[in-house]
Amino acid sequence: MKAEIFSVGTEILLGEILDTNAKYIASELANMGIDVFYKTSIGDNEKRLLDAIDIAYKRADIIISTGGLGPTDDDLTKETFAKYFNKKLVTHKESLENLKSYFVDEDMPLSNLKQADLPENAIVLVNENGTASGCIIEEKNKIAVILPGPPKECIPMFNKQVKPILEKYTDKVLVSKNLNLCGIGESNASEIIRDLMLSSKNPTIAPYAGNNEMRFRITASGKTKEEAQNILKPTVDKLYSIFNEYIYGEDDDTLQEVVVNKLIENNITISTAESCTGGLLASSIVNVASASKVFLNGVISYSNESKVYELNVCKEDLEKYGAVSEQVAIQMAEGIRKKSNTTIGISTTGIAGPTGGTDKKPVGLVYIAISIEGRDTFCKKLMLKGDRQKIRDKTVHICFSNLLKLI
């Protein structure tokens, strides 16, 4: 069973709207085990739509189309499919009543009447959220599902009326799990399990690169949900055993949530002393709900003076080693921890650019330090690439991944 998704509407080709319907329907079809090999966007044009239908039915059994069911002349999706299948349009009584019910306060323009005309013998999908009925045409092993464009009408119609009909065409159930990794890049991680990825057909393993991190998505197919889950499990376990030190969470877990929640669970308080990240580290911690239970205080110490009066950094060391140095990073982390009376103090100092770099201390040089009560202060030197924003983002990410290792 192969499906192709059509998005009909000139506004999509002009880039005026994001095609959220196609994403939603694609994801639902994937979960139902219906293959989608192509998505096509076409303008409101009969000739080009007919051509696209022709092409699609050479490579798919079913077209699911959204858009072009409005009352104006350029809405012609239904008419074009009817022409393709050689079917007349006939007035559908229930659709007409539904349509009229939307015009209680004002006169209905005659042009709207065409929204109640549907291809003869089609399954009609009366619209609970608008005036345009959808429909399903099935003929000679070709199926067309024709849905309205507005997501508020399209998505409920798909969920309530189309899915139950599609389910009879598939006997597969798909189950997925994402494993989220940090501290290793997509290519290195994929390299390690290259053979496994290539040989795994059910479940499949797919790598995805994220912002400073990566994930593996493992997807199994079975006749029942339980069967699919049983097929999934051994591969998930295997990946856990291979990447144990890098996996920080599953599915929607974010690194910052995992770290902050670990601090909350263990009642570990934290404070921040930031230079180059300028508040981004604190802000990422505070981003997690309930962070106030463990995050007590932070300083953004941008000037040398404030490093001395806010964080008790030694003035002589600042002059001797410079603000971007291991010595200053360590003193910042220790200074904020003591001042804020927290278990952990964490600091960043570096050159985010675009100016301020020198031969000895180029743009991208960053030090992070983590001071934990009763332990030696941890310090790491980084040489980062990218623009100002990227360097700051990466620094914050590396703070979190190192925090995770240490707690």
Place this chain on the structure above:
Amino acid sequence: MKAEIFSVGTEILLGEILDTNAKYIASELANMGIDVFYKTSIGDNEKRLLDAIDIAYKRADIIISTGGLGPTDDDLTKETFAKYFNKKLVTHKESLENLKSYFVDEDMPLSNLKQADLPENAIVLVNENGTASGCIIEEKNKIAVILPGPPKECIPMFNKQVKPILEKYTDKVLVSKNLNLCGIGESNASEIIRDLMLSSKNPTIAPYAGNNEMRFRITASGKTKEEAQNILKPTVDKLYSIFNEYIYGEDDDTLQEVVVNKLIENNITISTAESCTGGLLASSIVNVASASKVFLNGVISYSNESKVYELNVCKEDLEKYGAVSEQVAIQMAEGIRKKSNTTIGISTTGIAGPTGGTDKKPVGLVYIAISIEGRDTFCKKLMLKGDRQKIRDKTVHICFSNLLKLI
């Protein structure tokens, strides 16, 4: 000149990601006067991609493709286009150097090397934001523009490197100007100039809703750039006269840049005292290059204790009025200004949720205060809607728009 947009990647067919690249590129092509009649999404599959290329070149002169330039075996866009055009892949030196520069923390896997292999005789688009170079192949009146998938890489590459090349294929010159407004919403602003928007054909006026702000994009078309600019000017002037108090900048100007650059120009130093925004305000200031000239110090004061010892907030007032109050906001702003010895001190305190709200002080209640040397301290009470992240974003935005008014 007809173009077709390809989005290559199984994750798009599985509905895992929204195809923002295709929307952006479609909108840019529309502005350049290049017609797009179809968009096609295809999985990472050689046979199906070859078929799609074949179909596309029957109906378009140029394919603009995004995605499938990663280091893994299933990334095969470049290879497939090379096969279609019968071209060998050869190592591109500059791409290789760019690629290597991304691996500082870890060894580069050999699989990555293929990202530096590009079709012979292609125009190579070295990636300023990632490891995958793009390219342009031009042969027998067929053009293929092959771009990486991540929007952060794809969009800048398209804007900087592809648009100048595409411009030579169109005889219309389009000139646009964006007017960026804050303090007024998209619908209210559009309502004011509704008739003007409907009647304007050249230039066109389009409103866009942004994050806490809006913009009007005015686009004129002419035979030369000069002609287009002359057509544009009267409408831009008109909008300036109507929306003068709301327009803070043009085109790529951001509110934070405009504000921070104004501080820099006038040598006005600033410090921040944040509670609910948790570093986001400081981070937004520091985001602007050269902010270090005026931003000296910031405190993220999350606990009541630290409001006292960091910002000299009166303990009795904290108990009497609570941390989220006008009194405390004002004392925070004054406290950070005096401590940091800056011209301006700015503070935020509020309830970002999801918990912590009460009947008297619900989630969304925020106070911001701005203390300026020699003036009465400004304080504003906000009642914001939305989730934690949205409340914090809006608060920071309102800090900037009020700073702009005051300086």
